Amino acid sequence: MRFVVTGGGTGGHIYPALAIARGLQDKYPGAEILYVGKTGGLEAGLAARAGLPFQSIPLAGLQRRLAVRNVTAVWQAARGVVRARRILAGFGPDAVVGTGGYVCGPVVLAAALTGIPTLIHEQNALPGVTNRLLSRFVSRVAVTFADAVRYFPRRDRVVLTGLPVRPEILAFSREEARRTLGLPVTGKLVLCFGGSQGARTINGAMAGVLPRFAGRPGVCFIHVTGPAQYDSFMAALSRSGLRAPQSGNISIIPYLYEMPAALAAADLVICRAGAATIAELTVAGLPSVLVPYPHATGNHQEFNARALERQGAAIVIRDAELSGSVLATEVEQLLADERRLQAMAGASKKMGRPGALADITGLIDQLLS
Numbered sequence: 611m612r613f614v615v616t617g618g619g620t621g622g623h624i625y626p627a628l629a630i631a632r633g634l635q636d637k638y639p640g641a642e643i644l645y646v647g648k649t650g651g652l653e654a655g656l657a658a659r660a661g662l663p664f665q666s667i668p669l670a671g672l673q674r675r676l677a678v679r680n681v682t683a684v685w686q687a688a689r690g691v692v693r694a695r696r697i698l699a700g701f702g703p704d705a706v707v708g709t710g711g712y713v714c715g716p717v718v719l720a721a722a723l724t725g726i727p728t729l730i731h732e733q734n735a736l737p738g739v740t741n742r743l744l745s746r747f748v749s750r751v752a753v754t755f756a757d758a759v760r761y762f763p764r765r766d767r768v769v770l771t772g773l774p775v776r777p778e779i780l781a782f783s784r785e786e787a788r789r790t791l792g793l794p795v796t797g798k799l800v801l802c803f804g805g806s807q808g809a810r811t812i813n814g815a816m817a818g819v820l821p822r823f824a825g826r827p828g829v830c831f832i833h834v835t836g837p838a839q840y841d842s843f844m845a846a847l848s849r850s851g852l853r854a855p856q857s858g859n860i861s862i863i864p865y866l867y868e869m870p871a872a873l874a875a876a877d878l879v880i881c882r883a884g885a886a887t888i889a890e891l892t893v894a895g896l897p898s899v900l901v902p903y904p905h906a907t908g909n910h911q912e913f914n915a916r917a918l919e920r921q922g923a924a925i926v927i928r929d930a931e932l933s934g935s936v937l938a939t940e941v942e943q944l945l946a947d948e949r950r951l952q953a954m955a956g957a958s959k960k961m962g963r964p965g966a967l968a969d970i971t972g973l974i975d976q977l978l979s
């Protein structure tokens with residue numbers, strides 16, 4: 611079997627493509643997989659690290675407003691389709707899978723026009739432009755959120771699968787996870803992080819929240835600042851009397867490599883609303899306070915967050931309304947209300963799709979027969 615996977619621009623598009631590639635390799639031992647990405651994109655390095663051969667297409671991104679650069683971009687996209695057709699003719703894939711980002715456009719379109727079975731995966735509750743355009747041509751659209759379905763005109767082709775999460779996320783029991791992290795087995799753990807870069811406003815609010823909980827029995831905090839903001843966060847915190855990164859029940863770190871263990875150990879999470887983060891929260895069945903990143907394209911993080919809020923799985927605080935006292939009040943109330951926390955955890959778990967990868971590779975399998 612031979613497959614092409616394509617998707618690029620940000621990790622948010624690339625990691626699901628790599629997860630699907632792994633799923634296809636497991637399902638079809640010996641399958642050959644080619645990653646097609648943008649020339650000079652982040653995907654080239656990540657595909658190489660995943661051991662996948664890579665071919666590239668030169669492309670410029672479209673500007674959202676009317677711009678001269680768009681003429682070049684459209685011209686490059688047309689040439690991209692020609693280049694993609696050549697790559698596909700040379701490789702001869704049985705199916706092509708796209709996970710969003712501009713590069714997906716020419717590759718998936720060229721495949722669809724040549725009659726190769728195609729599937730695209732949409733990570734967010736508000737679908738991206740490329741996937742919306744492509745949905746008219748592809749064989750199947752796999753979505754992460756039920757809320758995304760209405761944006762695709764050909765609903766009969768849309769299937770709710772969820773977003774494939776890294777398998778380690780489900781590997782820990784709560785006790786094992788707490789031992790791994792050196793935390794007490796009893797008591798509540800509040801985990802707080804921004805996206806992979808950290809979040810300035812969440813850090814600002816947490817500098818007000820943490821001193822209120824310092825030394826309080828029965829609750830501990832892990833706060834992840836993001837690598838670039840660690841020093842300024844520690845400086846801000848020391849002004850309120852907390853100096854050490856590890857003081858009693860509070861632990862402050864620049865980046866959390868043990869995310870799977872931390873999610874298994876946590877009782878409440880405070881974070882942004884990126885699609886991968888939300889897939890992980892719901893697979894783990896965790897209640898959350900979500901602060902969507904307000905500058906994400908089309909404000910899609912707010913759509914992601916509201917999808918959880920509507921099901922009772924999360925509380926949403928808008929970035930502009932976040933402050934130390936707003937967040938501290940919310941956390942106090944949640945920690946004091948075990949029944950509410952349990953109800954939110956149950957709602958979150960219901961939205962989780964641990965079988966997302968199997969469902970996606972199953973859909974691809976159907977397209978082959």
Ligand SMILES: CC(=O)N[C@H]1[C@@H](OP(=O)(O)OP(=O)(O)OC[C@H]2O[C@@H](n3ccc(=O)[nH]c3=O)[C@H](O)[C@@H]2O)O[C@H](CO)[C@@H](O)[C@@H]1O
Pocket residue numbers: 620621622623733734803804805806807834864865866867869882883884885886887888890903905906907910911
């Ligand atoms: C700023 C922005 O536009 N981000 C977008 C980007 O998300 P991006 O990939 O940046 O962010 P996500 O929230 O989707 O994923 C973050 C990932 O980093 C991990 N992590 C984070 C912090 C840490 O200390 N350790 C750690 O392991 C999380 O567990 C998660 O797996 O693409 C997603 C999918 O299109 C979108 O939904 C997001 O809105």
